[in-house]
Amino acid sequence: GEDVEQSLFLSVREGDSSVINCTYTDSSSTYLYWYKQEPGAGLQLLTYIFSNMDMKQDQRLTVLLNKKDKHLSLRIADTQTGDSAIYFCAEIGGSQGNLIFGKGTKLSVKP
Amino acid sequence: EPEVTQTPSHQVTQMGQEVILRCVPISNHLYFYWYRQILGQKVEFLVSFYNNEISEKSEIFDDQFSVERPDGSNFTLKIRSTKLEDSAMYFCASSGTSGRNEQFFGPGTRLTVL
Numbered sequence: 001g002e003d004v005e006q007s008l009f010l011s012v013r014e015g016d017s018s019v020i021n022c023t024y025t026d027s028s029s030t031y032l033y034w035y036k037q038e039p040g041a042g043l044q045l046l047t048y049i050f051s052n053m054d055m056k057q058d059q060r061l062t063v064l065l066n067k068k069d070k071h072l073s074l075r076i077a078d079t080q081t082g083d084s085a086i087y088f089c090a091e092i093g094g095s096q097g098n099l100i101f102g103k104g105t106k107l108s109v110k111p
Numbered sequence: 112e113p114e115v116t117q118t119p120s121h122q123v124t125q126m127g128q129e130v131i132l133r134c135v136p137i138s139n140h141l142y143f144y145w146y147r148q149i150l151g152q153k154v155e156f157l158v159s160f161y162n163n164e165i166s167e168k169s170e171i172f173d174d175q176f177s178v179e180r181p182d183g184s185n186f187t188l189k190i191r192s193t194k195l196e197d198s199a200m201y202f203c204a205s206s207g208t209s210g211r212n213e214q215f216f217g218p219g220t221r222l223t224v225l
């Protein structure tokens with residue numbers, strides 16, 4: 001079945017770039033998503049990429065998609081302490097649009 | 112900005128009791144979902160709901176679970192007889208008609224079964 005894998009932890013210094021990686025299995029997913037979860041909060045949709053695109057840039061966020069390798073990454077430029085959160089990669093898992101999530105990558109930003 | 116709301120934020124219940132988790136999706140959305148996240152594990156899909164009926168459900172969504180949209184605004188998840196392993200964070204989500212399937216999540220209800 002569909003599966004999404006991510007590394008569990010990433011630690012960076014404030015001002016550096018962060019790169020969070022994800023691999024997925026369902027190549028038919030038309031969109032892929034990045035969600036952010038701050039402590040005690042729900043899942044916030046950060047950005048998404050259409051499967052026909054290789055790259056999408058949105059202010060400090062850059063999403064790269066390698067369809068051949070089924071690899072998705074999220075780059076956060078000039079990472080701030082407010083970026084500390086868990087980041088989830090997700091693909092569409094069913095015909096009704098339900099999402100399949102990875103376990104999430106906990107990003108820690110050190111001042 | 113419109114948002115999905117959920118109540119209660121935390122529910123504690125005894126094993127075997129029934130619980131109802133409530134959600135108010137974004138008002139012009141048509142697709143509704145429940146997910147759960149057991150502590151330290153992945154966010155898992157439970158059920159999707161469209162046009163007043165279940166459109167898809169996962170293996171987790173067994174006969175103990177049911178969903179309802181009793182009026183034009185609320186969307187509820189009922190667990191008939193809770194088990195210890197039902198303890199989790201339950202998230203409601205809704206999406207509109209855009210092909211991008213942008214799902215907006217509520218803040219979640221933490222369910223603790225004792």
